Amino acid sequence: MRTLNEVFGLAGRVAVVTGAASGIGRATAEVFAGAGAAVVLGDLDAEGAERVAAGIRAGGGRAVAQGVDVAKRSEVESLVARAARDFGGLDVICNIAGIPCDGRLESLDEKAFDRILGINLKGVLYGCQAAIPLLAQRGGGSILNVSSGAIDLPVAGYGAYAITKAGVAQLTATLAQEVGDRGIRVNAIAPGATVTAFTERHLKNPDGSMNQEAFAGFITKMQSMSPIGMVGEAVDQAWLMLYLASEAGRFCTGQVWRANGGSTHGR
Ligand SMILES: NC(=O)c1ccc[n+]([C@@H]2O[C@H](COP(=O)([O-])OP(=O)(O)OC[C@H]3O[C@@H](n4cnc5c(N)ncnc54)[C@H](O)[C@@H]3O)[C@@H](O)[C@H]2O)c1
16 A cells, blocks of 8 residues: 555655745745655746745755746746756646736726736646646646636626636636646646735835734634635645645546635635
């Protein structure tokens, strides 16, 4: 019988993680490295990604970092190629990099819409497309995309963001049908409120420091939406990613997985 480490771990695997300088991407890179994977970290914030990679290496893990703008196909291809060049192949890609876009749809600026589509939707597609041949070469693997709880709970002022994340969910479901015959599983996670720079952006003072009152109010509001009274941490999403990346998730494909404290069902 296989051990839990063999089934839930990633020993000998190679993963590419975008958005790896911060939040959910950083936690995923660190959890995957802790589970035994060699990790290629990509982020627009190249220095931040390198800091995370250096921390992983200092802890005995294997990691390299590279700057990438996921809205640029050639940069995504170059990032994914690092997995083959530095670690001999690819088993998992986590397309995590994403941005918000605040504002109502009726006044949505075309440039802002193009930007968020480029990063949150086309960037995910580029990651999938670059990864498929390498995953197929190893006889299969796991593609993990990041959608959002915003696809379940429409909120005025977050429409453009939710549209991109609904697109990610559909991309995931369709791609799973197209690549399953090559042993490639494709899943998405749809995080509920998770404390990261992404959620903290509305809670800062003009000088950039945290507005503690606003932060406490945000946490209380998010807790009130969850039957277990919980707001997520980045690692809650990373643990779900680990399950889906590992052999433990071998029967899972084409789905959207929700670590959200039950918030989208209300309380
Ligand atoms: N935090 C939440 O509550 C929450 C909820 C639902 C979905 N998400 C999604 O999770 C993902 C990660 O968000 P997070 O909360 O960790 O936010 P974060 O801001 O902490 O991290 C996002 C990372 O993506 C990077 N990035 C931004 N644009 C990029 C680009 N063009 N190319 C490469 N990297 C880029 C940033 O530099 C940053 O390091 C996003 O796709 C976000 O939409 C977050």
